[in-house]
Amino acid sequence: MPLIRNGEEAVNTWLHVETGEAGETPNGITVPLEAFLEKRDTLLARNTPLGVRLEPDDDPCRLAGDLDRLSLIEIAFPRYTDGRGYSTAQLLRRRLGYRGELRAVGHVLRDQLLYMHRSGFDAFETERAQIACVQDALGEFSSFYQPAADGHRHVFARRHT
Amino acid sequence: MTSVRPKLKPDVPKAITAWHTASGEVVWMTPKGDWTSNPDALGVFTGEVAEARLADARAAEGEVTDPYFMEVSETGEIRGRETLRETIRAQGPTTHPEFAKGEAL
Amino acid sequence: MYRYDEFDAQIVHDRVKQFRGQVARRLSGELKEDEFKPLRLQNGVYLQLHAYMLRVAIPYGQLSPRQLRRLAHVAREYDRGYGHFTTRQNIQFNWVALKDIPDVLETLAEVEMHAIQTSGNCIRNVTSDHFAGATADEVMDPRPWCEIIRQWSTFHPEFAYLPRKFKIAVTAAEHDRAAIRVHDIGLHIRRRGEAVGFEVHVGGGQGRTPHIAAKVHDFVPEAEILDYLEAIMRVYNRFGRRDNKYKARIKILVSETGAEEFKRLVDEEFAAQRPDEKVELPRAEIDRIHAYFAPPPLSGRPARSEVFERAKAADAAFASWAEVNLYPHKQSGHACVTVSLKPVGGIAGDATDTQMETVADLAERFGHGDIRVTHAQNLVMPHVALDDMYEVYRALEAAGLASANESLITDMIVCPGLDYCNLANARSIPVGQAIQREFASVEDQRDIGQLHLNISGCINACGHHHVGHIGVLGVDRKGEEYYQITFGGRADEKAAIGEIAGPALSAEDVPPALKRVVNRYRELRTDPSERFIDVYARTGLEPFKEALYAADQER
CATH class of the missing domain: 3.90.480.20 (Sulfite Reductase Hemoprotein; domain 2)
Known part of the structure; x- marks a missing residue:
């Protein structure tokens, strides 16, 4: 599936391994949260990049101690109407200080990209979105009323600087 | 949240109704398979033909929105559990008789 | 009233442009209806029984003459010459073509209006006391805080795909005219000496499982209210039910979790916020917004004219x-x-x-x-x-606008019902009109006194039947319209959910049955100042139930 990272099309070299048993592969892998917590030491001992995929009801705070060892966190959107992933992303970026790649996967559509970006996502796996369309989607607004994970100064503050 | 639509058995005569996407106007499928805003011109379908026509309507989803079956008599009068709703849909709100398309309720 | 600055104007302008693009993609077939639906809903566009319906936001119910004239223009040019004011202090147009809606929004943007978040599973229009700034029983004008909450909630990236819709109401008056206890969040502005703060109620609502909100905080200082709201919203977004849309409102989360535990979760989330997660709301910004709501220069006049x-x-x-x-x-x-x-x-x-x-x-x-x-x-x-x-x-x-019936029995809240609404099971307006005709005499209405009669055409309760002193709920019985009657509901500071009297009545039986109920009230009251709802509090359901079904016994 096409991958957009930092606003540009990128090659996706990552594999998602549902069981957490990756075998020999040079690629980076992501595993479910439970698998990560269970096989943490084995997984961290691998020589390839490691990430975790969070489902909507996963608590990102359970990764608090391991964030600097993860190169990728995927947040799954089984349906785009399920908005829990936005809170997960904000928690990771703003509360827990995660700095690595944060990728939206699953039902990721053009009209949710800006909210996702504001919530802290910097990468999107999406069937439809073309690069031009992503840029359009991310540029639809230039001012925002509330602070979020994208670092924009919000309007309440901008009015007084 | 749309109201629950009753499931109609294959042999029950049915019409196919939807909304014209650009205008929102209520439309019905004619016997030939195109769309009309005149409820007197709707087509009556049954069985596999009805299913095939509904599938066509769903495929033409850009022109019309949310097509579904409604129960009618063999001659095309609105029938069944949703008679009141479908009559209001066909004739306009009972509170505004001046908007009526067909005969008053 | 509030006026847009360049930021507000730009955001609304950007939204019109964005929605124009979304409509174009829908009309070209690029967007399917199921993808377009949440997008149009977040901009107040429904597909109703006969046509698209556009719901325009009237933040906390305030309009300028220029704005109201522009709404009249929209009614004339794009609709059928009228608009419908709603219980959320908004206006709906019933006959707008989708292809025209971007133009409608553009003309509204010129007068600082929009349809942002008037539907969808997001934070909706903030409502308030319609006498704000004019009534003597408020500790301050609540509108500046409504405006601050409006801005904070507009396009909030984290809370646009909540489990279900979310409604906030604010009052600052002892007598609650904003029905805060039947909102997802109800805020009551309080003063403690010089300090301004918010009493916070969460988890009220109507619909098929009505709840009165639980108080979760006595006094959140004004500087922290947005952070506290963020904490509530995050708890709801993460833990609200998504498996069943009828159980997805925050009232169900509060009742299933328990108010105590819910409050603990919110307090825990609030306490965990780091300094850079706080919504920076400079004092100068609070003051700037308050300044727009300065009282009008009313010249001193004698009390008696x-x-x-x-x-x-x-x-x-x-x-x-x-x-x-x-x-x-x-x-x-x-x-x-x-x-x-x-x-x-x-x-x-x-x-x-x-x-x-x-x-x-x-x-x-x-x-x-x-x-x-x-x-x-x-x-x-x-x-x-x-x-x-x-x-x-x-x-x-x-102009036909001088009916003398404010809060009297003919001043009903009535949802559009099956004449317009895709969700309704029965018509609301005709049964309301029939009841009005039964009580048409002005003298009779005044003698009955305050009586809130609310009518909904389905269990979603848009007509607020649960909180009517008398509530009427339309139900479908094998294709026939029936109406269930409730008594004793109220939306004010003593908010209560009405009790169901018994079996539903046919449409033609409702007016005479309510006539008997009202006559029973007149027999029971100690004097004309004792309102229907006061008598109900004293006697309970029985005498009214008996009067409602009295015709059955005569048969």
């Missing part, structure tokens, strides 16, 4: 209207005027383009340019001098 008194003596209908539709203003010699949109036999909340223009003109000439929409679907001019009242009345009367 000779012109007003003379007119009342000469015109009994005016005297009657003045007694029923005026509410005391905090400034002597003035009153808040309710412009009733409930003529007998009319459609509750509907106003034609020319009626809107009449009210806009009157507000400009006599009302300091201030117009409000009430949650009971009327309009209000909150600052009118008694000296001008007769002239205002005559103009309203000429």
Whole structure:
């Protein structure tokens, strides 16, 4: 599936391994949260990049101690109407200080990209979105009323600087 | 949240109704398979033909929105559990008789 | 009232452009209806029984004459000459073509209006007291905080795909006219000495499982209120149910979790916020927004207006209207005027383009340019001098806007029902009109006194039947319309959910049955000042239930 990272099309070299048993592969892998917590030491001992995929009801705070060892966190959107992933992303970026790649996967559509970006996502796996369309989607607004994970100064503050 | 639509058995005569996407106007499928805003011109379908026509309507989803079956008599009068709703849909709100398309309720 | 600065104007302009693109993609077939639906809903566009419906936001129910004239223009040019004011203090247009909606939004943006978040599973229009800034029983004007909450909630990236819709109401008055206890969040502004803070109620709501909100905080200081709201919203977004849309509102989370535990979760989330997660709301910004709501310059006038008194003596209908539709203003010699949109036999909340223009003109000439929409679907001019009242009345009367029935039995809240709504099971408006005709006499209505009668055409309860002193709920019985009656609901500071009396009645049985109920009330009251709802509190359901079904026993 096409991958957009930092606003540009990128090659996706990552594999998602549902069981957490990756075998020999040079690629980076992501595993479910439970698998990560269970096989943490084995997984961290691998020589390839490691990430975790969070489902909507996963608590990102359970990764608090391991964030600097993860190169990728995927947040799954089984349906785009399920908005829990936005809170997960904000928690990771703003509360827990995660700095690595944060990728939206699953039902990721053009009209949710800006909210996702504001919530802290910097990468999107999406069937439809073309690069031009992503840029359009991310540029639809230039001012925002509330602070979020994208670092924009919000309007309440901008009015007084 | 749309109201629950009753499931109609294959042999029950049915019409196919939807909304014209650009205008929102209520439309019905004619016997030939195109769309009309005149409820007197709707087509009556049954069985596999009805299913095939509904599938066509769903495929033409850009022109019309949310097509579904409604129960009618063999001659095309609105029938069944949703008679009141479908009559209001066909004739306009009972509170505004001046908007009526067909005969008053 | 608030005026847009360049940021507000840009955001609304960007939204119009964005929505224009979304509509174009829908019309080209690029977007399927199931993808487009949440997008259009977040901009107030529904597909109803007959057509698209556009719901335009009227933040906390406040309008300027210019805005109301523009709504009249939209009604005339893009609809069928009328609009429908709603219980969320908004307006709906019932016949707008999708292809025209971007143009409608553009013309509204010119007068600082929009349809942002008037539907969808996001934070909806913030509602408030329609007498805000004019009533003596408030500790401050709540509108500045409504505006701050409006801005904070607009396009909030984390809370656009909540489990279900989310409604916030704010009051600052002892008498609650904003129904805060039946909102997802109800805020009551309090003062402690010089400090301003918010009493927070969470988890109220109507629909199929009505709940009165639980108080979760006595006093959140004003500087922290947005952070506290963020904490509530995050707990709801993460833990609210998504498996069943009928159990997805925050009221279910609060009741299933327990109010204590819910409060603990919110407090825990609030305490965990890091300094850079806080919503920075500079004092200068709070002051800037407050400044827009400075009271109008009402000249000192004597409490008694000779012109007003003379007119009342000469015109009994005016005297009657003045007694029923005026509410005391905090400034002597003035009153808040309710412009009733409930003529007998009319459609509750509907106003034609020319009626809107009449009210806009009157507000400009006599009302300091201030117009409000009430949650009971009327309009209000909150600052009118008694000296001008007769002239205002005559103009309203000429426009068919002078029904003297504010809070009386014919001043009903009525949802659009099956005549318009895709969700309804039964019609609401016709049964409301039939009830109105049963109680058409003004003298009779005044003798009955305050009686809130609310009608919904389905269990979603848009007509607020749960909190009507008398509630009427339309149900479908094998294709036939029936109406279930409830008694004892109220939406004020003593909020309560009505009790179901018993089996539903047919449409034609409802008016005579309610006539018997009202007559029973008149027999039971100790004196005319004891309202229906007071008698109900004293006697309970039984005597009213008995009166409601009395016809069955006669048969």
